[in-house]
Amino acid sequence: MSTTTHAPTPAAVPTPEPTDEGDPRLAVGAPAWLATFNVARVVSAADLRVALRLGRLTGEGDDRVLLAVALAVRAVRSGSVCVRLADLDSLRRPEDEESVGVDTDHLPWPPADEWAEAVARSPLVAAGVDGPDDRPVRWVGGMLYLDRYWRDELAVRHDVDGRLTAVDLPVDDARLAAALDRLFPAEQDSRQRLAAAHAAHRRLTVLTGGPGTGKTTTVARLLAVLHDAARPDGAQGPPPGAPRVPGSVGAHASRPSGLRVALAAPTGKAAARLQEAVRDVVSRFDDPTDRDRVGAPIASTLHRLLGFRPGSTTRFKHDAHHHLPHDVVVVDETSMVALPLMARLLEAMRPDARLVLVGDPDQLASVEAGAVLGDLVNRSPVAPPPSAPAVLAAADTALVDAPPLLPDEVDDRSALSNGVVRLRTVHRQDQDSEILPLAAAIKAGRADDVLALLRAGDRTVQFFESPDGEPDDAAVAEIRTDAVDAGARLVAAARAGDATGALAALAEHRVMVAHRRGPAGRGRWAAQVEAWVEEATDRPATDNPWVAGRPLIVTTNAPDVGLYNGDTGVLVADGDASGVVAVFGDPDAPVRVRTHRLPPVESVHAMTVHRAQGSQFRRVTLLLPPETSPLLTRELLYTAVTRAQEGVRVVGSEAAVRAAVAHPVRRASGLREPLGP
Ligand SMILES: Nc1ncnc2c1ncn2[C@@H]1O[C@H](COP(=O)(O)OP(=O)(O)OP(=O)(O)O)[C@@H](O)[C@H]1O
Numbered sequence: 181m182s183t184t185t186h187a188p189t190p191a192a193v194p195t196p197e198p199t200d201e202g203d204p205r206l207a208v209g210a211p212a213w214l215a216t217f218n219v220a221r222v223v224s225a226a227d228l229r230v231a232l233r234l235g236r237l238t239g240e241g242d243d244r245v246l247l248a249v250a251l252a253v254r255a256v257r258s259g260s261v262c263v264r265l266a267d268l269d270s271l272r273r274p275e276d277e278e279s280v281g282v283d284t285d286h287l288p289w290p291p292a293d294e295w296a297e298a299v300a301r302s303p304l305v306a307a308g309v310d311g312p313d314d315r316p317v318r319w320v321g322g323m324l325y326l327d328r329y330w331r332d333e334l335a336v337r338h339d340v341d342g343r344l345t346a347v348d349l350p351v352d353d354a355r356l357a358a359a360l361d362r363l364f365p366a367e368q369d370s371r372q373r374l375a376a377a378h379a380a381h382r383r384l385t386v387l388t389g390g391p392g393t394g395k396t397t398t399v400a401r402l403l404a405v406l407h408d409a410a411r412p413d414g415a416q417g418p419p420p421g422a423p424r425v426p427g428s429v430g431a432h433a434s435r436p437s438g439l440r441v442a443l444a445a446p447t448g449k450a451a452a453r454l455q456e457a458v459r460d461v462v463s464r465f466d467d468p469t470d471r472d473r474v475g476a477p478i479a480s481t482l483h484r485l486l487g488f489r490p491g492s493t494t495r496f497k498h499d500a501h502h503h504l505p506h507d508v509v510v511v512d513e514t515s516m517v518a519l520p521l522m523a524r525l526l527e528a529m530r531p532d533a534r535l536v537l538v539g540d541p542d543q544l545a546s547v548e549a550g551a552v553l554g555d556l557v558n559r560s561p562v563a564p565p566p567s568a569p570a571v572l573a574a575a576d577t578a579l580v581d582a583p584p585l586l587p588d589e590v591d592d593r594s595a596l597s598n599g600v601v602r603l604r605t606v607h608r609q610d611q612d613s614e615i616l617p618l619a620a621a622i623k624a625g626r627a628d629d630v631l632a633l634l635r636a637g638d639r640t641v642q643f644f645e646s647p648d649g650e651p652d653d654a655a656v657a658e659i660r661t662d663a664v665d666a667g668a669r670l671v672a673a674a675r676a677g678d679a680t681g682a683l684a685a686l687a688e689h690r691v692m693v694a695h696r697r698g699p700a701g702r703g704r705w706a707a708q709v710e711a712w713v714e715e716a717t718d719r720p721a722t723d724n725p726w727v728a729g730r731p732l733i734v735t736t737n738a739p740d741v742g743l744y745n746g747d748t749g750v751l752v753a754d755g756d757a758s759g760v761v762a763v764f765g766d767p768d769a770p771v772r773v774r775t776h777r778l779p780p781v782e783s784v785h786a787m788t789v790h791r792a793q794g795s796q797f798r799r800v801t802l803l804l805p806p807e808t809s810p811l812l813t814r815e816l817l818y819t820a821v822t823r824a825q826e827g828v829r830v831v832g833s834e835a836a837v838r839a840a841v842a843h844p845v846r847r848a849s850g851l852r853e854p855l856g857p
Pocket residue numbers: 368369372389390391392393394395396397398457606607608609
């Protein structure tokens with residue numbers, strides 16, 4: 181489109197070097213002014229193509245508007261829900277490693293006011309909350325959204341606000357008081373008790389905390405409280421032979437209390453961990469009645485809970501018209517739930533059902549758009565504080581003297597108005613481990629402390645410092661020892677057909693990286709680990725991918741076989757000499773899948789930190805990218821470090837560590853603030 185009168189003339193535009201006309205990253209035929217932003221890698225060719233097409237369809241000829249639309253497309257690609265046009269800093273930030281160092285300051289950015297005005301009156305754009313419904317892009321409060329994400333954000337906002345402002349749910353007060361006393365008896369349980377009291381009365385509880393703060397323990401105890409004190413009226417339990425509801429607790433749709441509970445997590449791995457951990461806590465309850473009430477919960481992926489139907493026009497069986505039957509839905513690892521999936525979950529829930537979102541907002545968010553958990557935790561208060569006496573009493577005990585720990589944190593009382601209960605005390609016993617203090621220092625942005633803890637180099641935390649990020653011989657030798665130890669155990673168990681042993685070995689050690697490609701990327705390290713393990717286990721070179729001992733990661737959702745993107749497993753020997761079967765999930769209850777039924781899989785000798793979310797490994801090796809990498813963020817470092825149960829080894833430069841700690845992810849969305857004009 182070159183009919184515009186709003187763009188500077190091409191001659192006035194400084195053209196960044198180099199421009200290779202055969203480069204597929206460059207948009208062919210884009211107007212010169214817009215192409216400048218593509219050459220500088222501010223927007224990709226694909227972003228521009230979408231914007232130009234929408235411009236043609238709606239008759240929009242202003243290049244400034246088309247640039248804004250291309251930026252909204254880019255925003256979603258990089259995890260934001262929308263783009264703030266006034267936030268030039270983030271617009272200028274390089275998107276990938278190849279864009280690092282490109283001068284974006286001298287690009288012909290439109291003046292902010294004129295740009296906003298042009299966007300607001302464009303035929304392509306619906307301006308304001310009440311703007312027309314049929315435009316592909318929406319402009320609200322200085323933010324530009326692709327319409328689909330606008331709708332999802334609005335839906336989440338309405339559903340969450342509705343839950344936060346609704347009247348209290350009926351509870352048997354005497355039973356609640358007794359159950360809270362029984363299940364949360366100690367002073368140090370006070371925040372956990374508050375979470376349970378809140379979940380009994382309110383329709384949305386957001387339970388957050390770092391590793392080891394007792395989130396899973398609280399979920400298990402909270403379920404016991406709800407089964408006791410929040411039974412549906414007159415419920416006597418399901419009739420004999422009642423059908424089982426997927427994702428529900430126990431072997432039936434509901435427990436004897438009549439309360440139908442679903443446990444879910446975004447990935448199969450996280451669901452398996454949740455199920456195992458909750459059952460473990462329940463088995464240790466003092467009171468056998470509490471144990472019976474909660475039973476042996478089954479956790480499923482969120483996709484399975486909602487009835488994911490690939491390829492159908494209505495993607496989920498449960499939606500606004502076909503609500504989930506459950507009275508309580510608990511979602512773990514909520515930091516990994518992207519905005520669209522959160523919108524689907526909320527719309528699928530009965531308005532009077534309780535939703536408990538559990539997670540650590542300091543972890544990396546989903547690769548898809550949105551950081552819903554972080555937004556919900558840090559919202560300005562939208563509702564008055566809860567008024568139920570049990571919640572007030574629990575809050576008075578739990579929230580004394582608790583100023584915000586971080587500069588931009590909402591205080592605990594305001595957070596409670598938004599349904600948020602933060603667990604702050606680490607209960608995990610391992611006093612000698614430096615992993616949790618390291619995680620705390622990363623989270624608080626204290627780079628000097630992070631480096632001091634890394635350099636102190638105890639049994640649990642190691643730092644192989646290398647100015648260029650390349651591990652030296654000593655580091656390589658150590659990584660090799662861990663990789664070969666775990667790999668050899670994995671292969672031996674797999675060749676012996678021992679699914680439990682193979683899955684346990686899979687969680688022994690993991691190499692983690694930030695990038696998929698490049699010298700510090702997954703490709704290089706996966707090949708390296710594979711070669712080490714092959715050599716150590718005398719595996720004959722073969723092109724056959726179906727060999728016992730190959731660790732796998734699923735790369736798409738396959739609900740028909742119960743596997744989901746990100747699930748990890750391993751091929752183990754089965755039957756005759758050449759037969760293998762894939763095993764996934766909990767080592768103590770492996771799920772077996774024949775290879776011909778497997779969805780697309782890759783080998784998983786090394787993985788990106790993003791992929792590792794929701795999993796834990798006994799030992800973790802993290803290879804940091806160069807300090808200029810745009811993927812090097814505080815959340816990446818925090819997530820990698822907190823995946824380790826017993827030991828973490830970090831390889832990289834001081835500058836890379838500092839860059840990570842200094843850069844919390846900033847994902848644009850409107851959810852934190854009141855709805856703009
Ligand atoms: N109130 C409590 N009093 C004493 N110990 C507790 C309490 N809550 C939890 N713990 C103990 O702390 C440890 C960590 O608890 P839990 O696994 O529930 O934490 P988490 O937040 O779910 O951790 P992660 O996110 O790392 O899985 C467990 O050993 C648990 O028994």
